[in-house]
Amino acid sequence: MDFAFMRDAFLTLIGGVPLTLNLAFMSVGLGAVLALLLALMRISGVRVLDWPAQAYVFVFRGTPLLVQIFLIYYGLGQFRPALQEWGLWAFFREPYWCAVFALTLNTAAYASEIMRGGLQSVPYNQVEAARACGMSGFLLFRRVVFPIALRQALPAYGSELILMVKATSLASIITMMEVTGLAAKLISQTFRAVEVFIVAGLIYLILNFIITRIIMAIEWWLSPHLRRPPAVEPRLEAAHV
């Protein structure tokens, strides 16, 4: 084991971390918006809204992400004249945007199911109580349903975020130089697969460890009602009453 080489490899690969995180957070952020829309379509009870959302989730969860990336990056090239006409070619020509687009569509399918679970887990009493106070529509959703659903969905959303950090490695196949891309390049230059693998794996583990901790901290912060109340010193004068 060559530690000097591993240190150099670490310094090389750490340069890919910003792009990895950029891709992951960008797609999870954009995907969340789409996912919320899909989840609302699923629970709306309107068939014309429910079916397309169901089909979307089935297709994007049933096909490999790499196929989706290829379909967007290489596949849309087939329609280049049309895309140029619509002014979209500048977007689909860039591997970065194609990767973000594919990852967003993919994570939205998974996240919509997580959000649906969260939204459906909101106790109906809460909704009734809010209605009794005169809330309805968007106000009810914003103040009561959404915060409770968010809290319920957070653990599953955390694992989805980890999955997305892992999934960004596929962007390396369409020339994005994030951690895995740099690792593959380094391996093919040096033929030291094991050392590079250990270093790259370590970087991903550290990233995922930090993300898990942050999610856990947010969970803790959002659930004060589940925590033991702070111990209160018994008042002495109470004994005299």
Add this chain to the structure above:
Amino acid sequence: MQQLSYFELVGFGPNGWGWALLTAAGMTIAVALCGFLAGSIVGTLVAWGKIGGNLVIRSLADGYTTVLRGIPDLLVIYLFYFGGSAALGAIGSLFGADGFIGVPAFATGAMAIGIVSGAYQAEVFRGAYQVVNRGEIEAARSVGMHRWLMFRRIIAPQVLRYAIPGLGNTWQLVLKESALISVTGLVELLRQSHIAAGSTRRPFDFYLTAAVLYLLITWVSTYLFQRAESHSLRGMRRAS
């Protein structure tokens, strides 16, 4: 040159890629299945280590599942692809052969899938084992069953029953992961579509076909796992 219609392109005619795509889909299923079976052996051993091992074995098993589930699958595939041929080369040079020795892509792929899915399956098996009624194990002991007999007659059938839904999820993961094996050059569904797309300049048509075939495989296997699940529960009393 006249533009071929979509159905001529992916059909079974003289200019069609139909047979090639179907063969490649078979290869996808084959490599996924081999990887999945390898993974269930690895998973069983690791789950055993997690349940019954001493402190060292248990922490090794925990480390294995944490690491393999925390790093991208693509890295593991690269490790096996590049690392495997380097290791073979080193062994080969001991016996006087020199130069680059390629590992068969199928073996690389199946091994990489096996190692990764083993980590997921270990968790599935461990979870399923914990559901098995302790009383049954005590009963088996009290009638004098030895460990192996008890494993075969009491533990394995019940663990498998409870593990079916989790195994179904893992199988779907494996199936989608098998698309990554295309980076090693194994001609499975995605690789074949890539080749066809390159030679006909119709990438969208071929990747779309690949996506449809993947969906078909997913759909059929979901159905089969549902059948297996209801078959395995035929003797159980339902709550509802």
